[in-house]
Amino acid sequence: MNRWARAAVGGIVVGTAGVVMAAWASGFRYGGSAPVFVVLLAVSALVSLEAGLGLVRSGERMVGRWVLAVCGSLVVYLVSTAAAVGYGRWNDDPAASFVVVLHAAGYIVPVALLQVCFVIAGVRLGLVGAAGRRLAAAVGGYGLAFAVAGMLALPVGPPFAHIQPVLEVPEGAAMVLPLPWMAGVFAGPAVAWRALSRARRGARPRALMIAVLALTPVATILVCVLAGFMAFAFDVMSVGLGEAVLAVAFCAPFLVCTAGLRRALGPKPPPGDVTRVLSVLVTALFSIVVVAVSTILGSGLSGVLPVVLGTLAVAAVLAPLRRRSVRFLSLRTDPVRARTARLVRVAEAGTRPAETVQEILRTALDAPDLLLLLRLPDERGWVTAEGVPVPEEGVETGPSARLVGLQDAADVDGCLPEVGPLIERAVLEMAVRDQAARVEEAVSEERKRLERDLHDGVQGRLLALALDLKMAQRELDAQAQLVLTDAAEGLATAIDELRALAGGTTPDLLSRRGLKAALTDLTGRMPTRIHLEIPEQRLPAPVETVAYLVVCEAVTNVLKHAEAEQIAIALTVSDGRAALTVRDDGRGGTDLRAGTGLRGLSERVRTAGGSMVVSDARPHGTVLEVILPCG
Amino acid sequence: MRVAIAEDLVLLRQSIARLLTQNGMEVVAETGDAAGLIDAVVAHRPDLVIADVRMPPTFTDEGAKAALLLRDRFPAIAVVMLSHIVEPALAMRLAADRPARFGYLLKDRVLDLDDFVAVVRRVAAGGTAVDRQVIDHYLVGSGLSPREREVLGLLAQGLSNLAIARSLVVSERTVDSHLASIFVKIGLPQDADHNRRVRAALLWLRGTGASTDVPPGGGNLPSQA
Numbered sequence: 015m016n017r018w019a020r021a022a023v024g025g026i027v028v029g030t031a032g033v034v035m036a037a038w039a040s041g042f043r044y045g046g047s048a049p050v051f052v053v054l055l056a057v058s059a060l061v062s063l064e065a066g067l068g069l070v071r072s073g074e075r076m077v078g079r080w081v082l083a084v085c086g087s088l089v090v091y092l093v094s095t096a097a098a099v100g101y102g103r104w105n106d107d108p109a110a111s112f113v114v115v116l117h118a119a120g121y122i123v124p125v126a127l128l129q130v131c132f133v134i135a136g137v138r139l140g141l142v143g144a145a146g147r148r149l150a151a152a153v154g155g156y157g158l159a160f161a162v163a164g165m166l167a168l169p170v171g172p173p174f175a176h177i178q179p180v181l182e183v184p185e186g187a188a189m190v191l192p193l194p195w196m197a198g199v200f201a202g203p204a205v206a207w208r209a210l211s212r213a214r215r216g217a218r219p220r221a222l223m224i225a226v227l228a229l230t231p232v233a234t235i236l237v238c239v240l241a242g243f244m245a246f247a248f249d250v251m252s253v254g255l256g257e258a259v260l261a262v263a264f265c266a267p268f269l270v271c272t273a274g275l276r277r278a279l280g281p282k283p284p285p286g287d288v289t290r291v292l293s294v295l296v297t298a299l300f301s302i303v304v305v306a307v308s309t310i311l312g313s314g315l316s317g318v319l320p321v322v323l324g325t326l327a328v329a330a331v332l333a334p335l336r337r338r339s340v341r342f343l344s345l346r347t348d349p350v351r352a353r354t355a356r357l358v359r360v361a362e363a364g365t366r367p368a369e370t371v372q373e374i375l376r377t378a379l380d381a382p383d384l385l386l387l388l389r390l391p392d393e394r395g396w397v398t399a400e401g402v403p404v405p406e407e408g409v410e411t412g413p414s415a416r417l418v419g420l421q422d423a424a425d426v427d428g429c430l431p432e433v434g435p436l437i438e439r440a441v442l443e444m445a446v447r448d449q450a451a452r453v454e455e456a457v458s459e460e461r462k463r464l465e466r467d468l469h470d471g472v473q474g475r476l477l478a479l480a481l482d483l484k485m486a487q488r489e490l491d492a493q494a495q496l497v498l499t500d501a502a503e504g505l506a507t508a509i510d511e512l513r514a515l516a517g518g519t520t521p522d523l524l525s526r527r528g529l530k531a532a533l534t535d536l537t538g539r540m541p542t543r544i545h546l547e548i549p550e551q552r553l554p555a556p557v558e559t560v561a562y563l564v565v566c567e568a569v570t571n572v573l574k575h576a577e578a579e580q581i582a583i584a585l586t587v588s589d590g591r592a593a594l595t596v597r598d599d600g601r602g603g604t605d606l607r608a609g610t611g612l613r614g615l616s617e618r619v620r621t622a623g624g625s626m627v628v629s630d631a632r633p634h635g636t637v638l639e640v641i642l643p644c645g
Numbered sequence: 646m647r648v649a650i651a652e653d654l655v656l657l658r659q660s661i662a663r664l665l666t667q668n669g670m671e672v673v674a675e676t677g678d679a680a681g682l683i684d685a686v687v688a689h690r691p692d693l694v695i696a697d698v699r700m701p702p703t704f705t706d707e708g709a710k711a712a713l714l715l716r717d718r719f720p721a722i723a724v725v726m727l728s729h730i731v732e733p734a735l736a737m738r739l740a741a742d743r744p745a746r747f748g749y750l751l752k753d754r755v756l757d758l759d760d761f762v763a764v765v766r767r768v769a770a771g772g773t774a775v776d777r778q779v780i781d782h783y784l785v786g787s788g789l790s791p792r793e794r795e796v797l798g799l800l801a802q803g804l805s806n807l808a809i810a811r812s813l814v815v816s817e818r819t820v821d822s823h824l825a826s827i828f829v830k831i832g833l834p835q836d837a838d839h840n841r842r843v844r845a846a847l848l849w850l851r852g853t854g855a856s857t858d859v860p861p862g863g864g865n866l867p868s869q870a
Contacts, residue, residue, distance in 0.1 A: 477752060510753075
């Protein structure tokens with residue numbers, strides 16, 4: 015059956031096109047029957063036939079039938095054109111008049127039916143409900159009514175000017191009649207517009223594509239208007255060229271939209287890069303506007319230069335508007351991107367842009383396990399948002415960023431323009447942090463080396479020297495003994511000072527035996543009672559160093575200011591984080607902003623990628639809490 | 646008395662050797678690392694070994710490991726460990742289980758020539774010597790009176806009652822009565838044997854006295870193999 019239908023319609027289309035071409039070749043000049051128009055119209059009819067049949071076959075009967083109706087109306091238009099030029103040209107009877115007015119009004123119905131297809135597709139995808147059906151009925155119904163009214167009441171142009179309209183209508187009514195029909199061109203975009211914001215996940219790529227398709231007729235109408243102005247009003251374009259542009263602009267929507275509908279509703283959802291198509295379409299629309307404005311300018315101004323300058327000025331004015339429209343439409347058509355934009359707007363990146371971006375993407379993409387990886391400079395590999403080194407994996411989202419744990423990689427494309435600047439900031443911040451950590455590490459290594467040299471070299475020599483002096487002392491008279499005693503005591507003091515100096519900020523004990531041993535040694539020398547709860551486990555050297563410094567500074571502070579009786583120091587390690595708490599029962603009222611010591615400490619902690627909070631303890635005292643990432 | 650010295654700083658090693666020789670001891674071996682020490686002990690069977698905790702090649706705790714090994718293999722040999730920093734946990738681990746014939750001192754203590762020689766003699770004679778910084782560390786928060794802390798600290802360092810009395814400038818009877826009250830207070834059995842009392846004091850300090858080092862209820866020590 016389908017094969018027969020296809021053959022029949024194909025035959026009709028090719029036959030009628032042949033008739034029109036023959037008439038044109040025989041010297042009958044009629045703008046609308048220019049060969050390019052007839053050929054395009056025939057191709058459109060065949061394409062829409064194919065699309066309609068395909069839709070019906072794949073189960074989309076409703077939309078398929080409407081696309082077939084579009085095909086039918088195109089065929090009617092084509093046949094009536096052939097009949098008008100083949101019969102109506104030679105005869106002067108009611109039949110001839112009928113085919114001529116049928117041809118003259120033939121363009122009205124397919125335009126309306128195409129919009130009905132969009133609306134029905136929206137209904138079919140569940141994006142609009144009963145309102146959609148009513149809209150389809152209104153658009154389709156008015157299209158038919160206007161076609162009939164046009165046949166009866168609108169005058170037919172040359173070369174058929176001898177055929178008078180059956181009904182006399184006032185001038186105003188003739189102007190008003192087409193307006194609702196023209197407005198109908200916006201039915202498809204309106205439905206898509208309304209539907210997109212509430213598109214369900216599965217329907218979204220289809221809905222996006224239909225939205226983009228629905229904009230095509232709008233664009234071509236602009237082109238039609240423009241070509242009309244240029245060819246007939248401003249005389250910047252030959253009438254023949256204007257007609258050719260009109261022909262393409264009239265047929266393109268049927269070609270593009272029927273095939274596109276078939277694709278959008280087909281068994282395989284279209285790819286997610288519809289946003290890019292949208293951007294191209296909006297750009298095309300704006301180009302048309304620029305050309306239109308420059309055309310009007312050109313008709314008013316004389317000379318090439320003013321026209322060129324005027325065009326450039328218009329383009330410059332419209333460029334930001336275009337960018338904003340693309341973004342506005344993208345936000346509207348892509349709920350993920352809209353969510354991302356909202357989150358970015360309310361987010362405060364603060365000092366951890368990487369974690370902020372990761373959190374935004376997790377929320378926007380609804381992927382709680384998503385990980386943002388950032389590349390460090392100088393081939394230093396990749397790190398997570400928390401700064402922990404990891405191997406390179408996941409989906410690339412820029413030169414220095416990757417995402418791991420994406421459910422649908424296509425979704426990210428929409429988010430990237432929104433989070434791009436934040437990601438760049440995160441990469442920079444991570445590089446700075448890495449640099450700081452490297453410097454810190456180098457300094458710490460250098461210190462350790464120095465300390466070892468002092469202990470094993472100078473200190474030992476001094477000790478041996480002091481021992482020798484003490485022994486020599488015994489062999490000498492009282493006067494010499496006195497001198498030597500002074501010398502030996504001086505040496506002992508020097509040894510003590512050296513030990514204190516070498517102990518410095520990273521005592522040897524810390525690097526060799528770990529935090530517990532070092533803190534035990536440190537707190538053992540303090541006059542206040544100190545409880546330690548430190549696990550035996552070793553942590554990465556930078557973490558141990560920072561934790562040790564925190565305790566040193568905190569305990570010193572407590573001893574100096576707090577008048578505390580007890581200090582409790584506890585460290586727990588879980589989930590790659592070390593949590594250190596220093597609690598005292600002193601006076602409290604410590605403020606992070608007050609003391610430079612604490613502030614410096616807080617900076618050290620931040621450099622290590624951690625955070626520090628100082629608060630009052632209950633009933634009195636101070637609690638200092640530090641969280642450090644430790645992989 | 647025959648002594649072996651393991652210390653990687655040659656100057657210091659020679660000075661200590663000279664000091665001991667001047668005090669009538671015989672230094673039978675001097676080495677600069679742990680392996681050399683064990684060889685020397687096997688070859689010379691000294692009465693006492695003086696070893697640095699930290700020696701080549703890694704400068705971590707080779708000396709301490711060698712000392713543990715020697716104490717296991719040759720229980721009769723006395724060991725005095727020298728360390729350039731105080732590591733209370735390590736010292737206590739070494740001392741508390743088998744205080745007899747063991748000493749742990751900060752290196753600087755060699756400068757108190759007479760004290761150092763006395764400590765070496767005391768350890769060689771079967772006694773104990775733990776650096777006072779180690780003991781102080783464990784005495785913090787022990788709940789005793791300052792005087793009692795002093796007495797217990799000196800006892801834990803390995804001093805005899807007489808030596809404690811001299812150190813505090815009191816009579817030996819006073820020290821006796823202090824010790825008796827301390828032992829009652831902290832619930833340890835009064836023992837006539839000095840070494841066992843030292844050990845009890847060390848164990849108590851390690852287990853109860855200072856909360857800084859041991860998990861709650863950790864008074865029961867695993868023996869050092």
